[in-house]
Amino acid sequence: MQDDEEILDTNRAINRHSGAHIDPYEHYHRFNRKEYDDFTTIDWVRDRTRYLKRHRSLKFDEKKGWWNWIVSSHDAWSGWLIVSGVGILSGLCAGLIDIGTEWMTDLRLGVCPQRFWLNKKACCWSSNLTTADNDCPEWLSWSQIFGIMSSSASIFAFEYFVYVLVSFLLGFLAAVLVRDLAPYACGSGIPEIKTILSGFVIRSYLGKWVLLIKSLTMMMVVSAGLSLGKEGPLVHVASCCGNMLCRLFPKYRQNEVKKREILSAAAAAGVSVAFGAPIGGILFSLEEVVSYYFPLKTMWRSFFSALMAAIVLSYINPYGNGHLVRFEVSYDMVWHLFELIPFIVLGIFGGLYGAFFIKFNIMWSNFRKNSALKRFPVAEVVVVTVVTALLSYLNPYTKENTSSLIRHLFQQCDQSDSTPLCNYINNGTYVINTNDRANFPTLPAGPQVLRSLWLLALAMLLKAFVTIFTFGIKIPAGLFIPSMAVGACFGRILGVAMEQWYYYNPDTFFFKLACHPGRVCVQPGLYSMVGAAATLGGVTKMTVSLVVIMFELTGGLQYIVPIMFAVMTSKWVGDAFVEGGIYDGHIRLNGYPFLDSKEEVKFTANASEIMQPRKPTILVTINYNGNTVGSLLELMQECPYQGYPLVYSSESQQLIGFITRKDLKHRLDFALETNSNITVESKVYFSDKIPAQHDPSPLLLKEIVDLTPLQVTLETSFDTVLDIFRMLGTRKVLVIHKGRVMGLITKKDILRHIAASTDQDPGAIQFH
Amino acid sequence: MQDDEEILDTNRAINRHSGAHIDPYEHYHRFNRKEYDDFTTIDWVRDRTRYLKRHRSLKFDEKKGWWNWIVSSHDAWSGWLIVSGVGILSGLCAGLIDIGTEWMTDLRLGVCPQRFWLNKKACCWSSNLTTADNDCPEWLSWSQIFGIMSSSASIFAFEYFVYVLVSFLLGFLAAVLVRDLAPYACGSGIPEIKTILSGFVIRSYLGKWVLLIKSLTMMMVVSAGLSLGKEGPLVHVASCCGNMLCRLFPKYRQNEVKKREILSAAAAAGVSVAFGAPIGGILFSLEEVVSYYFPLKTMWRSFFSALMAAIVLSYINPYGNGHLVRFEVSYDMVWHLFELIPFIVLGIFGGLYGAFFIKFNIMWSNFRKNSALKRFPVAEVVVVTVVTALLSYLNPYTKENTSSLIRHLFQQCDQSDSTPLCNYINNGTYVINTNDRANFPTLPAGPQVLRSLWLLALAMLLKAFVTIFTFGIKIPAGLFIPSMAVGACFGRILGVAMEQWYYYNPDTFFFKLACHPGRVCVQPGLYSMVGAAATLGGVTKMTVSLVVIMFELTGGLQYIVPIMFAVMTSKWVGDAFVEGGIYDGHIRLNGYPFLDSKEEVKFTANASEIMQPRKPTILVTINYNGNTVGSLLELMQECPYQGYPLVYSSESQQLIGFITRKDLKHRLDFALETNSNITVESKVYFSDKIPAQHDPSPLLLKEIVDLTPLQVTLETSFDTVLDIFRMLGTRKVLVIHKGRVMGLITKKDILRHIAASTDQDPGAIQFH
Known part of the structure; x- marks a missing residue:
């Protein structure tokens, strides 16, 4: 009993004395390793607690001197700094993309020979001879440039040809750029951003290359006349801006939960610039993208970010009507x-x-995923582009x-x-x-x-x-x-x-x-x-x-x-x-671990029916006493689970805490690598209390034990377990029956159960 | 071990076979007793689970015939029906209140003798002689009516007197009406609605009397020229409409969680009519009133409700400008x-x-609460009214x-x-x-x-x-x-x-x-x-x-x-x-158990430091075996807690479930009253398995055991516990250490801890 009393006391002391800020995940940062692997789910509860600890420790230090005060103030302000930055950057990106798109779109029809960098409107701006069709002598169509004037049929044919050719070139170039430089730049990005914001790690999905290539290719593909818009991708672009700015501040760089607060603001800014709709932006980020986890404080920042973005965009004024409203209407009537x-x-x-679109698009995407088509992405783009261009040219409205x-x-x-x-x-x-x-x-x-x-x-x-x-x-x-x-x-x-x-x-x-x-x-x-x-x-x-x-x-x-x-x-x-919606369809198609916060559950189950392991398999646990480095390594090899409950003894199965595989492995490997006194025979202790004499020297792993796993009973209904995952964003819940650990439930178990109950393939959920 | 395996199995069977819908709280409804006492907190987890069970059972029955199908469809539609109704009713109320207020306000200055039910504007509508000041010969000031024309000084004095007199009468009448008929009609109601929506029961706060008296007196007090508005109270009025409509549908009447979904829509409708701001209404209900618990589905319904209310109001058109915008501005300039x-x-x-207002208002409210002033509410109203009227008359802007x-x-x-x-x-x-x-x-x-x-x-x-x-x-x-x-x-x-x-x-x-x-x-x-x-x-x-x-x-x-x-x-x-804000101040002042979802916690603690009981007191538990009706009654008398953990034995303290005092007491009393075979010697079983022979006949209380209490460890941080309460809306959390129940945490413990840590009086939290 004494050992764990001690664990408690030390833990309390750590909590209390916020000055001595001990972060068990610090060594990840110190050795530049990532705390979360790619394609894994983050632990909101843990990260939120870590953030609060850090915040309090800074507040505590504040009184120690002016330097600490500056550090603390900077930290407090950094959130506002980033969201302003996100807003400004998103507005700039959107403005540049709009201007670029207009220029490239006009390039399919002609060019401004004197000043080729101007689009048709700008080219004709200074001209006195602009006609009603916005035509002016300064702007030359391709047939004029190449001197094809023989007959109207040949002019038509030539311009048709150039139109299709430019579309083809733009589409081809865009596809090659995306394939070779930033494969993540494809698609609208909204399904992935929804998944990321719900607490999933997709490395470099929001990187600078993606930002650059996506911005560039977006102009190309819109100009190529493909049947697509740049509104969804703008949300992705804004999120990239947010992610990049997060890297500048340790508060956001080192904490995935805090980073997601910024990303949700960025999503709002993205919608804001896409539609000139700042309020729609926050509501979008609330309704569509964000889940329950966010404090409402985020909403205010999102709004600020969305508004900054809209203001910057309206200063750039790409729509030329001087304010934000993009498809302005002013009907002089009321509806009846x-x-x-x-x-x-x-x-x-x-x-x-x-319904038609979702069904067939998902069907076609499924076909693409499972057929030879996926090996020829560039060819596919080119075919779609050329077909679209060929058909579109003939109809003035397309x-x-x-x-x-x-x-x-x-x-x-x-x-x-x-x-x-x-x-x-x-x-x-x-x-x-x-x-x-x-x-x-x-x-x-x-x-x-x-x-x-x-x-x-x-x-x-x-x-x-x-x-x-x-x-x-x-x-x-x-x-x-x-x-x-x-x-x-x-x-x-x-x-x-x-x-x-x-x-x-x-x-x-x-x-x-x-x-x-x-x-x-x-x-x-x-x-x-x-x-x-x-x-x-x-x-x-x-x-x-x-x-x-x-x-x-x-x-x-x-x-x-x-x-x-x-x-x-x-x-x-x-x-x-x-x-x-279509985004949920694509999330399912890609097997992302996304828990929809809107869905109401239509089926029943108990915790006992979703937990792992099922009978007759027995839960693998780590005993509090009697471990060596070697025995733990062996255990990890034999039972490759994501984590292990720490129990007092395997007979009583009384829970002490939880240890993740990643932490354990990292710590054992690290100790073996860096400390020559530690061998596979070294005893491993999960407390501070060690016997005086030791050979080889022991390894203390107290700080990797999560002493605060959430626990439910076997009879807890699926709804409640689901709510715990959705609202608290935890990674796992331990299932207890009369004081004994019986199993554990992870987000993947939940998703598998939902998939199985709604006649989907439970195997489709790919990631942890 | 066998008994509880059985509990499990039966429980599972109940869950699975949704056709046989067993609601352990049914008997409350059957005997017309209330499931929750006045001034207690509801259990969101339990009520949500109950709703889902009910929903599934209806869905299951749907296939059994057309009647069941109608019942199920009606149930599915009732939410939309109610929110439409709430919107329409709120719009009507707001319109009537606006019209009434305008009439009464003009009454202080004069009257329309031919048609006294018209206000000044309506009175002068048909007149051809309306001047720029909206004066017309049809409308007579009080001095004209009473023929006081001698000098401008006496006219002024007389009109001043009538102005103050009418204000006094209106104020006095309103105060008496509120005191005698609906004490809950006072104030803005927003602090209470925030508290109710966060899961607290205040009986008849949203009743029809409150609706009636509040609507009536609102017109009076606004007309009396008091320095107050009718915007906050309109939210209360709309919530009353919502509550009244909930009574018509069992789905909402019998489930406090579902009722709160409607109430949040009603709050949105209230803001919508108060300001002509449907979007502001939803955002208000999101940001200010509602907490985390709500599914986003509610947002859509709130919006609908808010919009219906706004449309109805704009048809009644009390502002006379034909649309919703109330203080319309159209500046012909941009800001710099x-x-x-x-x-x-x-x-x-x-x-x-x-800050000034909040500080002094709370100070004064505190003084009112703790001094003799609280015994003379009507006198206070009258004094404030008369002073306000006396001072206001002299300044055209007041x-x-x-x-x-x-x-x-x-x-x-x-x-x-x-x-x-x-x-x-x-x-x-x-x-x-x-x-x-x-x-x-x-x-x-x-x-x-x-x-x-x-x-x-x-x-x-x-x-x-x-x-x-x-x-x-x-x-x-x-x-x-x-x-x-x-x-x-x-x-x-x-x-x-x-x-x-x-x-x-x-x-x-x-x-x-x-x-x-x-x-x-x-x-x-x-x-x-x-x-x-x-x-x-x-x-x-x-x-x-x-x-x-x-x-x-x-x-x-x-x-x-x-x-x-x-x-x-x-x-x-x-x-x-x-x-x-001021509302939070009044919530604290009244000691309502409200957990602010926006606040970030600034202090640290562990579950062990907030749980009840503290050392050296020992947790009172009920053993799984060996209870009689008498022993349980005695236990309840000796240890008057809100609930008791059910454990396997008092030595092991292994948790089986949780029993609330209210359920236990109700069941024991009910059994003693209605079943003559049950005496204080009757054995009480918490399972289905009973020995064959019994004298006196045993009492089975399996269904009042909550088998699914949430559990945390002693070391769980306060932040996490707080999140569990805020986001899941649970009533209690059990604290477990190595498989033993050590204590429990209720919402009140949380609030007490917050109060103590922020230098407030922990004793101020009054209710459970």
Whole structure:
């Protein structure tokens, strides 16, 4: 009994006297070894406790002199410093990427020969001869440059060729860069960031190379006209910025839990710059990315970071409208109650599209993973790029940048607007009053509008199909923009249909009830916006954050109800077919150990049914007394588990603590390497009390014993165990029955059990 | 060993066979007794598990026939039904309260004799003779009614008298109503709702009487001109609506955890209608009210509820501007970087004011609690009302409704504006162009402006002092509006000062750098808005939600950065003087068991230092075998603890489970009352296995044993124990050392320890 009383006392003394700050993990840092291996789960409980100890020790030292005071203050401020830095850096990256993308996109069509570094808009800026199409003599198309003027057919053919060629080159280059320099730069990164934030280690996923290559290739692939967006990848880029800044401060570098606080702020900053939506950013990081573990303090910092990022971006001003709102709408009308029905139709469409997309994308990704295709990532990218370019060029709505398409579809038709989509027949009886746009009647659609609708339908189908094959190829690829484009096309079509219905049948009872003759009643732009929200909701299964992002994206606070109804319908319809969003699908596909904090458990079990080992296997434990270096090494070799409970004796199985394999192995190896007095015969003690005489000299391993493992009983329900893992973020829970250790449960056991109960392959969970 | 194997097996069988849904707490409901006593803490882990069992059992039954399917579907939908209902009801209540308040407020000044139920605005609506001051012949002041026309002095004296008299009557009536019919209706209710949501039971705090009386008296006290707002109380009213609707559905009525999900949505709806801020509402319920326990699913429902409430309110349209934004601002200018300095000054003011307010309000509340004052609540209300009315009447800025004052201060001065605050000297050289308000130069302030500033300063001082004595008296009283008013006054004063500085010294370097001559540079309204945010931040210590509420309240998305800087400064400055907001102060004052989820722990301890009992007292346990009804009753009498660990034997202290005093007592009493075969000699068994022969017949109490108590070791740090309580919401944790139960930790122990470590009185925590 005496020994462990002593353990207690020493432990208490350590805790109390925070001045003498003993970190049992210090030697990892000292010898530059990593505390966590790649692809393992971190222990939130332990790291949080370590952080608090460190914090208190600094606070304690504070009074010892001005230098300590500076150290402590610096430490206290470093969080704010980093989040400001993350915000500024993310804003800068996003601004540069936006500018670069615009330049490269225009490169497919022509060049500014005098100043090749300018995009079309900037090139024509100073010109006096700019036409309505933003064309100017300073900007030359490729056919003009190469002097091909013979016939319009040959001009078309040549420009088509150059368009496809430039796309091909950009796609190929991007794929090669990603493959050779930063394989982690591919995809949207959101599934991985969700997993990392939930407490998983993927080394160098957030490194500087990834940042560089992802930023660069993102511009290329967007410019190559692929059906993908740069919004998801921007979250990854911002997280890389956060991770890099963490390396500058020991408080964050050495503690994975603290690092994740910064990363969650970075994710918010990423969304903020992607959509110009700082509030949507925090809600996104709350709803989608972050789990329970975070203190609410983080929220405030996330907000600050998101706001800084948005401000920096708005100073760079890549959208050229002077403020953050990206797809600004300003409809001069209110929506009517009867329109909820078409909005719900849009929601149903969104849900169905989402389910369709998730199902086929996951199916195709699975095929890619398990077939020869995975050996030719560059070829795959090139094929997808060329096919997309070949098909896109023929349709003006797919030829243009997807963001521009969405912006265009969201707009209401002005009377001065001469685009085909706004080709309404005005027989001249209506006086044009641009100041009061609400006060003009609904007009009949002209032939151009109908043609545009057909083209929009084709564009929608193209985007819908091509994105399935695009999301998942080995280049940076987000799916916010293509998903929104699909919904925006559908919404616009439905909107024009409603509008024309109203024109031809204004006496239908709901029109008669709600609409005023001579005023705008149905606004196709609004339908487009709602449709975009619905499809995005169907694909990502986001809810509150999506609604907020949509309203920040468009500035339309008064259209929040239509958006909400559509998103809600979309989620319900989608959930009926596929559970979880596309990101959850990819997390499962990759076998990441991610515990969804939203999911409610639908099945029952007791701790006894999920714990390891199962009968008849017996739990391997380490006895408190009688160990030698050799016996422990042997034990580790024979029973290669992740850790071992330390018990008083193997008969009583009374728990003292827990020892991880990694710590034990590291310590034994280290002792054997560095201390010549230690041999395999050396006795190992897990306390301070050692017999006076020793030969060979003994090894004291008290500090690697985790004296505070959480314990549950055999009968504890699965829900409770799951909550312990989800909310406390612990790595393992010991299962006790009447004072005896019976087994242990790790996060992997939990995930395996969930997978088994939901008809998935439990073997798919790959990592610890 | 066999007995407990059996316990296990039966337990497993119950879990597995969800069809046979056995709820050990069913008998409470059957005999209409309450599962939790008043002023006790609920057990989240247990109630959540119960809910999941119930849910699964319904799902399981679903396949048994269409009736079961309907029951199950109804159950699944009931959450959405309730939150919609909560939204609609809250919106209705808020609308009615707003209308009633406006009517009563005008009653102090006059009446509409033809239609007395109309307020001044509505009375003058149809009149053709309405003047700029909103006066019209249909509306008569009290002096006109009573024919007092002799001299302006006597008119003034008479109207002053009526003003004070009506205030007195309203205040008196409200105080009597609250004292006699619903004592819980007093205060803002937010501290109590925070506590309730964190898992505490305060019976009938959210009852229908409270709803009715609070709604009614709220109108009265706001109309009586007291320095209080109706925003906080609206959150309470919405929560009452939520609670009442919960009673209609067994899923929510019988489960305190599920009920709290609805209550958190109701809180969001309350904030939403209070400020017209649905997004701010969810963030408020996330940041301020709700703790960790909630699934994110709740967020979506909260949002829905908040939005429904806002829509209903906007249909009732009490602010008459057709949409939700309450203090709408539309400044035609951007803010300049140098203005961050005055904004930070506003932040410092806000922080200092907050600290001052919290300190003195808590001091005064403490005095009220511990002196004879508490015996005269009505007299106190009357005195405060009369003093406030006497002082307020003399200053036009305090005479008017506080909301109107804030709206007024937030506005920018139009050239057509003739109020004293906008009395700028225009010597006629500037052409008035109302469409382009940004393009007119800064003008010198006229004498009226300076006089207004003095009056504003006096108004600010009055509000600041009177609110200290007002918040806490026994009537419904929120402090959002008075706190904002203080800041708005100060901000306006500072704003005008800056503006005049610019006028007289436009060459000061920062003005020269940032401002364009001939354009508006400094906007006093913006300073007022920022000042309001800063004081509110200082008082409540809200952060993200406050910023979002401010921008939803004013519609000024582009002024989010100034608000944020001010709120941040205010929080930092305030935290230096007083920790926690005013609500935390009142929670501590009332001794509610509330664990702040934001607070980081600043001190260390081990589980061994907080657990009960301490040495040399020994833990009282119940042995698994050898109990009789009499011995258990005796044990309960001798050791009046809240619960007892069930151990295998008192020598080994090996834990089997935990029995609460309430369950045990209820069961024993119930058995003695209803079953004549059971006597004090009856043997009590905690398993299913009973000897065949028995006299008197035995009592089986297996189902009251909680087989799944959470266990920690003696060495577990206080942080981890605290996290277990905060995040899992458990009621107790057992402390185990080497397989032996050593003690237990309850929420009260945690709170006592926190209080002791932060130099507060540990005895102040009153409830379990």
